[in-house]
Amino acid sequence: MVVEIIITSAIVALAVFILYKNIKKSTSGQCNCGSCSSSCPKFSAIKQKK
Amino acid sequence: MVVLDSKRMITAALIGNPNVGKTTLFNLLTGLNQHVGNWPGVTVEKKEGFINDNVKIVDLPGIYAMDTYSNEEKISKSFLESGDVDFILNIVDASNLHRNLYLTMQLKEFNIPIILILNMVDVAEKKGIKIDYGKLSKLLDVMVVPIVASKGKGVDKIEELLENDIFSKANHDNDIHYQNDVHFKSEAETYKYIEGILSQCVTYTSENTVTITERLDKILINKFLAYPIFIAIIYLIFQFTFSWVGQPLADLLDSFVNDWFVPHINILLSGANGWFKSLIVDGIIGGVGSVIVFLPVILALFLCISFLEDSGYMARVAFLMDKIIRKMGLSGKAFIPLIIGFGCNVPGVMSTRTLESEKDRKMTALLLPLMSCNARLPIYLVIAGALFKGHEAVVVASLYALGVIVAFFIGILFKNTIFKKDDEPFIIELPEYKLPELKSLALHTWEKGKGFLRKAGTIIFSVSIIVWLLSNFNFSGMTEIDKSFIAGIGRFISPVFIPLGFASWQNSVSLLTGIMAKEVVVGTMGVIYGGNLTKILPTVFTPISAISFLVFVLLYTPCISLIATMKKEYGGKMAMFSVTYQLILAWLVSFIVYNGGNLILKIF
Numbered sequence: 319m320v321v322e323i324i325i326t327s328a329i330v331a332l333a334v335f336i337l338y339k340n341i342k343k344s345t346s347g348q349c350n351c352g353s354c355s356s357s358c359p360k361f362s363a364i365k366q367k368k
Numbered sequence: 369m370v371v372l373d374s375k376r377m378i379t380a381a382l383i384g385n386p387n388v389g390k391t392t393l394f395n396l397l398t399g400l401n402q403h404v405g406n407w408p409g410v411t412v413e414k415k416e417g418f419i420n421d422n423v424k425i426v427d428l429p430g431i432y433a434m435d436t437y438s439n440e441e442k443i444s445k446s447f448l449e450s451g452d453v454d455f456i457l458n459i460v461d462a463s464n465l466h467r468n469l470y471l472t473m474q475l476k477e478f479n480i481p482i483i484l485i486l487n488m489v490d491v492a493e494k495k496g497i498k499i500d501y502g503k504l505s506k507l508l509d510v511m512v513v514p515i516v517a518s519k520g521k522g523v524d525k526i527e528e529l530l531e532n533d534i535f536s537k538a539n540h541d542n543d544i545h546y547q548n549d550v551h552f553k554s555e556a557e558t559y560k561y562i563e564g565i566l567s568q569c570v571t572y573t574s575e576n577t578v579t580i581t582e583r584l585d586k587i588l589i590n591k592f593l594a595y596p597i598f599i600a601i602i603y604l605i606f607q608f609t610f611s612w613v614g615q616p617l618a619d620l621l622d623s624f625v626n627d628w629f630v631p632h633i634n635i636l637l638s639g640a641n642g643w644f645k646s647l648i649v650d651g652i653i654g655g656v657g658s659v660i661v662f663l664p665v666i667l668a669l670f671l672c673i674s675f676l677e678d679s680g681y682m683a684r685v686a687f688l689m690d691k692i693i694r695k696m697g698l699s700g701k702a703f704i705p706l707i708i709g710f711g712c713n714v715p716g717v718m719s720t721r722t723l724e725s726e727k728d729r730k731m732t733a734l735l736l737p738l739m740s741c742n743a744r745l746p747i748y749l750v751i752a753g754a755l756f757k758g759h760e761a762v763v764v765a766s767l768y769a770l771g772v773i774v775a776f777f778i779g780i781l782f783k784n785t786i787f788k789k790d791d792e793p794f795i796i797e798l799p800e801y802k803l804p805e806l807k808s809l810a811l812h813t814w815e816k817g818k819g820f821l822r823k824a825g826t827i828i829f830s831v832s833i834i835v836w837l838l839s840n841f842n843f844s845g846m847t848e849i850d851k852s853f854i855a856g857i858g859r860f861i862s863p864v865f866i867p868l869g870f871a872s873w874q875n876s877v878s879l880l881t882g883i884m885a886k887e888v889v890v891g892t893m894g895v896i897y898g899g900n901l902t903k904i905l906p907t908v909f910t911p912i913s914a915i916s917f918l919v920f921v922l923l924y925t926p927c928i929s930l931i932a933t934m935k936k937e938y939g940g941k942m943a944m945f946s947v948t949y950q951l952i953l954a955w956l957v958s959f960i961v962y963n964g965g966n967l968i969l970k971i972f
Contacts, residue, residue, distance in 0.1 A: 322644040329647070333833035340827045340884070344929040346936075 379424045379452050380530065383444060383475065384459035385468050386430030387683070387797045389487045389517040393459055394427040396523045397530075423530050425457070429722070432467075434474045440722055448478050455481040457526070462492040462499060462514065463800075465570065469562045472508070473552065482510040485526065489514040491800055496573035503569035518802070581680075581800045588681070589798075594688050601681075602765075605672040610761035614668030618749070622661040626900050629653070643846060647836055650898050655832020658894030658901055659887050660824045662746040667817050669745070673711070674812040678804035682707065687798065696776055697783025699723065702732040706775075709739035710768075713930045717937060731779065731787045733938060734946055737926040738775040740768050742816075743886035747921050750890050754905035755914045763915075767922050774923065774957065828891040831881055835895045854896070868920060868955065869913035869962040879920070885927050912969070916962035923954035 384390050398417025415427040428447060429440035447453065458475055460468035465486075475482060484505070486492075492499065505512040513529070515522030552558040587593055608614070630653060637645045676682050685707070690700030701723055709716030716736045720729045740748075745764070752763040838854040840846055849855060858873025861880060865871040874896045882889035890901070897904045909917065925931070925947050935943040 319641065322641055326644065326647060329652075329833060330837065333830035336826050336830040337834065337884075340830070341928065344884075344927070345932045 377424055378422055378454045378530075379426060380455050380457050381426050381428055381444075381448060381453045381480075382457045382459065383428045383448075383471070384430060384485075385432055385461065385471060385797070387799050388430070388459050388461045388468065390427055390430060390459050392517040393457075393485065393487065393515070393523065393526075394425060396517060396520055397425055397527065419527065419530050426453075431471065433471055448475075448480065453478075453480055455483065457485055458482050458510075459485040459487050459517075462486040462489045463495050463497055465499070465566060466559075466562060469508075469565070470555075470558055472510075473558050473562065476510075483526070483529065484508060484510045484512045486512060486514045487517050488800070489522075490516045490519075495579055498571045498573065500569040500571075504565070507565045507568060579800075581798075584801050585684070585798070589684050589687060594684075598685060598688060601676070605669070605676075606761045606765050608672055609665055609668045610764060614665035615749075615753075615760060617664035617668075618661055621664060622902070625653070625657045625661055630657075643840065646840070647833070651833055651836030651895055652829065654894040654898060655835065655891040656824050656829050656894075658750065658890045659746050659828050660821070662749055663817060663820055665749060666742065666745065666820050667813050669742075670711075670816040671809060671813045674809050675804050678802065678808060678812075680799040680801045683798050692776070696735070696779025697787060698732060698735075698779060699725075699728055702728055705732050705736060706739055709736040709741060711742055713737050713739065713741045713926055714933050717930065717933050720937070727787045730938060730942065731782050733934060733942070734782065734949070735775045735779055737930060737946065737950055738771045738778065738923060740771045740922055741886065741926075743927065744921055746887050746890045747882075748918060750893070750901050751905060751909070751914050751918055754902045755909060755911055763918070767918055770919065771922055774953070778953070823885065823887065827885050828887055831884055831888045832891045832895050835877075835881060835892050839896055849896070864955075865920075867963070868916050868958045869966075870909065870917045870920075872908060874908070875917065879924065882921070883925060883928055885929075886921070889921065912962055912965040915965065916958045919961050920954045920958040923950060923957055925950050925954075 382390055382394055394415065394417060397419055417425050417427070419425060426447065428444045431441045431444050434441060434445050448456070456475055456478070458472050460472065472482070472484060486499065486501070489499070499514070501512045501514055511529075513522060513525050515526070517523065552561065588597055630649060633649055633653065634645070637648060676685075686700060686703040689703045693700050693703050693706075702720075704722070705716045705719040708719050713736050716739065717733045720732045720736070723729045723732060744767075748764045748767055749760060752760040756763050835854060838857075839849050839852045842852050842856070854877050855873050857880070858875075858877040862871045862873050862876040865876055865879075874893070877896065878889045878892040881892045893901055893905075897908070905914075931943050931947060934946050
């Protein structure tokens with residue numbers, strides 16, 4: 319029972335954290351589309367590769 | 369003359385006409401993986417990448433000239449004028465030098481060193497165009513590098529030039545000249561000058577004058593054949609997605625999840641408490657699993673769309689749609705944001721920046737959410753699969769078509785009320801047809817799959833758990849679902865949907881959570897209805913109420929990301945207007961569908 323409560327609490331905390339991050343990202347106008355067209359003009363954060 | 373300090377970061381601006389391969393070259397030079405499309409308008413903002421620690425490349429949006437009013441031109445011009453640019457990589461289409469060099473002439477006026485990159489020299493050769501690169505370089509007074517970006521040919525020469533810091537050395541060796549010694553009074557004068565140069569360094573052979581592209585265009589954009597061919601292609605895509613490949617694979621995945629995975633988890637958790645088992649099976653697997661089974665359909669659909677984009681056909685579709693789009697009061701260029709909206713409305717709204725007039729931009733942004741984005745597809749599939757088995761393709765195709773038809777009439781309404789304006793000309797580059805490379809198709813398709821899985825693992829996962837919590841608890845602790853928090857919320861809003869035929873609190877809550885992201889509607893249903901939706905939904909919906917629900921999903925308020933993007937791009941008032949008009953529109957159209965459908969059934 320205790321283990322189940324701990325696991326549940328962890329899962330719920332993770333869910334709330336993910337949801338909070340997503341809402342924050344979405345409300346700042348960042349793209350949240352998981353599967354957009356290949357001609358999507360919106361670019362992700364550019365990283366220095368080399 | 370620019371004097372460069374060899375230790376500081378050198379900035380190169382990559383600039384050229386639309387669809388000449390800028391992004392392909394940018395990716396090759398920087399090793400980045402920006403999206404590339406064989407049609408114009410892919411690059412909306414400037415993008416940065418690095419060749420090495422000392423050289424930065426900035427990919428600018430494609431433009432034809434520096435003297436019109438589009439946002440792309442403003443972005444490019446202000447960047448070149450900023451003083452941050454050390455040299456220009458001007459990429460041009462070798463098979464169309466006459467038009468491409470117009471921009472080159474304008475770039476020379478910035479007095480920044482230019483490397484002229486002649487892309488697609490293979491296409492030029494096939495067209496019988498022979499270019500004397502040395503003479504062209506001498507006449508234009510710039511360094512000329514011929515390349516084939518799609519095959520990576522000649523790119524090493526550019527890398528070599530950049531990595532060897534040729535620009536600093538140029539100051540001493542005088543290898544590169546970048547002074548502008550020509551000024552033009554008019555467009556005609558510029559073109560006359562270009563013709564003069566080309567007549568000295570370009571020769572045309574009579575062989576292969578009719579290219580494959582020209583032959584294909586005679587059929588694909590033929591006055592009589594173009595529209596039937598377009599409809600046939602769309603039909604094939606839907607067949608491939610819903611009958612031949614996507615849906616059968618989705619059914620297999622669904623069987624795996626419901627008939628194998630869930631029973632195994634049930635056995636594994638047989639010793640656990642009921643509520644914990646419910647969290648894992650009904651909450652997480654029920655929510656995420658209901659959405660994830662549609663991965664094969666998403667992949668199949670986007671494989672087809674990527675094929676059309678990479679082949680060059682999508683630009684022809686924009687050309688074909690010009691007349692229709694124009695009747696809606698938009699310029700043909702608005703077709704591109706609208707088609708992007710079928711993938712996701714957010715980048716669609718962002719790409720409205722490429723439109724020249726403010727009214728075009730606003731009107732396109734308002735019509736865009738009516739294009740059925742990919743996130744709505746799992747909802748269509750789960751309901752069509754449960755209530756219209758065997759006819760999923762027809763239901764889904766009808767919804768896509770309804771979105772376009774509604775947008776058409778709303779466009780006409782807006783054109784004659786709040787957005788009265790004159791028509792503007794539409795210019796679009798028709799690119800060469802290309803047989804898409806398998807690697808590129810696989811990469812694009814995998815990107816979609818990855819994005820879909822990421823979404824399932826984050827937002828759908830978290831909303832499913834929150835919905836599970838709210839559906840199992842109320843103020844007095846754990847309770848039955850009918851007495852839970854979520855049932856209370858659902859009952860509060862459900863009266864609005866009584867005239868539309870789907871007023872259960874479960875459906876109302878699903879629509880509410882769908883504002884987070886549309887796929888969440890399915891995830892929420894999975895949690896609330898508990899698992900196998902294919903069996904449960906026919907007991908909840910009648911065929912007409914199901915269609916009414918789907919129409920509401922198609923037209924109602926877009927997701928939170930789109931509202932925020934709309935606010936960011938066009939302000940709070942516009943975002944509010946978009947949300948309000950869509951809610952009213954969705955309610956009205958669903959009302960007509962439900963009550964009209966019932967009336968027809970009574971009569972017949």
